Amino acid sequence: MDWDDLRIFLAVARAESLSGAGRGLKLDAATVGRRIARLEETLGAKLFVKSPQGYALSEAGDRLLPHAERAEQAFAGAEEELSGIAGQLSGQLRIGAPDGCANYLLPQVCARISDANPGLEIQVVALPRVFNLSKREADMAIAVSRPTAGRLTVQKLTDYHLSLAAHRDYLSKSPSIGTKADLRAHRMIGYIPDMIFDKELDYFAETEAEVVGLASNSASVQMHMIQAGAGIGIVHDFAIPFAPGVVRVLADEVRLERSFWLIRHADDRRSERLTRFAEALGQGLRDEVVRLEREAAQSGLAPP
Incomplete structure (x- = not known):
């Protein structure tokens, strides 16, 4: 058994298909299949169970997986040791x-x-x-x-903040906003409810808005909608400096804190x-959040 065989085994285990593994390895699916068959013959054990859903690890494959991952780490460590230039990452x-x-x-x-x-x-x-x-x-x-x-290993990177925001052009032609209750008279922009993949993205419980009139599963698309003057939404404070004309609304009443991990x-x-x-x-992320949130605070607020 050599590392190249284990590398192919890991690719199939992760992609759960020969074609998916082949794309990552830059090999055709038939070649991947032959290499897996050769490895199974060498070990005298079936490593995968084929089904309509793809290739799932067999009991023997499950036992081999942690050893293959350790070999992957060993080779990566050797590469790090030999390819580093004066302490630089490569x-x-x-x-x-x-x-x-x-x-x-x-x-x-x-x-x-x-x-x-x-x-x-x-x-x-x-x-x-x-x-x-x-x-x-x-x-x-x-x-x-x-x-x-x-x-997994998990490390907290930084806290960040989100605020209600709108473009000045939208605010200039829309009913004034003095309280959260006033948001009911405005078109709200947010996430598609059934595509919110994390509870931390469900922002509208923090407002008294009733309906999201424009929605996207992308935070950046929502910001583009806001910048186009389409309505009001909750945005990352660190994104506001990238959207000229967008200002915070009801900043004293609606300001959310979240974290990146x-x-x-x-x-x-x-x-x-x-x-x-x-x-x-x-x-780098901590420094950038501080810098951009400071810029957002200096960019001003919508008039009440």
Whole structure:
């Protein structure tokens, strides 16, 4: 048995299909299938059970999985040791993040990390859902709530704030807003109720608004709707500096606090490379939230 066989085994276990594993490995599905069959013959055990839903690990595959993951960590550690240049990070790292963080925070933070580590390739995957680190969809993920299950390590990154906001053009032609009750006369912008993937994103319990008139599963799309003068919504304070003309509304009555959490696979805690990157990412996010929220506070409020 060699590492290349285990690498293919891990890819199929995570993708649960030959074609999905092949895309990640840049191999055709037939080649992946032959390599798995060869590994099964070498071990004298079936590693997968094929069904209409895909390839699921057999009992023998379940037993092999932790050993393959440890081998993966060992090879990654050797690569880190040999490829580092004067303490710099290198190679490819993928971060999963909710789209608000991915759109308004990570571009600046990752740019600074890249400047300090020219050999590092950072990939940001922005999806409005929770990432599956066990399937290695990402090396680490940022979430808006702390997970309570799975073989994970979790670190709080930073608190952040959200406020009601609207564009000045919308406010100039709409009924005035002095209390939360006045929001009932306005078009509200928010999440699609049945597509809210985390309870921390259910913001409208904090207001007296009754109906969301425009909705999206994306925080950045909601901000674009607000910037277009379509209505009022709850937005990240750190996003307001990117939206000229958007101002906070009822800031003394509606201001939410949430947190970002960094999630890593438990086996990755031994990786110095991932730990160093996580430290740089965390510090960068904390600094950027403080800077942008300060700018948002200085940009002014809607008149009562």
